[in-house]
């Protein structure tokens with residue numbers, strides 16, 4: 107570390123938990139962020155300011171005006187040009203700490219590219235918006251022995267939990283199955299920027315502590331920024347019967363799940379990743395404030411220009427208006443729920 111490094115990080119060097127040795131570990135560290143929305147953009151900025159030397163940002167989406175309320179790193183120019191989030195994040199980080207190495211990957215994390223995107227990470231931070239990607243991330247990290255920090259937020263509520271393979275329960279221990287039925291999402295129930303920032307701040311602290319000490323604060327922490335309630339419950343130990351960390355069955359890495367299919371010549375993508383039924387009437391009620399909804403017992407059609415989503419009771423969705431599977435999956439996560 108040179109003199110400007112000592113100056114830049116002086117308040118962190120004074121902190122007993124970090125000091126010069128810890129700061130050097132941060133400068134040498136390699137961290138991957140999966141998803142660069144509300145959680146990921148806060149994580150990226152905080153890690154960059156703290157001097158984490160190698161940051162890879164993976165995101166499949168682009169910046170929109172409605173992101174700016176909570177996605178700390180982006181500005182009106184990014185939204186006006188619909189910049190890919192990973193690229194916009196890298197550009198903004200260069201302005202606040204030009205000494206780091208940032209790698210922007212415009213990609214949807216899948217079984218096929220997980221190795222390429224996650225290999226060599228010291229720790230991975232979750233900034234995703236759906237259970238499927240988290241199961242995939244969990245399978246990869248448990249198999250590779252890489253810790254990752256789960257985080258999620260909706261409304262004024264947030265949750266975070268570290269997964270340290272071999273030491274703590276993993277994501278599949280705690281959530282053996284995705285929640286059934288349509289779930290509230292940030293697009294249907296809204297989300298406060300203070301809730302996502304708080305969750306992301308806890309994730310960043312856990313990552314920094316892991317990097318400097320090889321320990322992470324364990325426990326499942328839930329927060330509600332509207333009521334002011336913060337709770338922490340003990341995290342169970344690894345479950346011997348767990349599919350992932352117990353039986354080491356890494357289903358999500360083996361692409362046994364159905365993948366999105368571009369529908370030839372139709373400017374549409376079919377998504378059928380889940381095998382759970384959807385209550386169309388309930389979904390219609392949630393989507394009605396957001397666009398035009400037509401619904402009968404066979405299908406629900408939801409129009410949010412330029413896209414048209416057709417949802418079938420078995421959970422299958424056809425997204426018209428794109429041939430890009432990443433865009434279709436993003437719309438699916440937004441409106442149907444993870």
Ligand SMILES: [Zn+2]
Nearest residue numbers: 276279348351
């Ligand atoms: Zn497990």
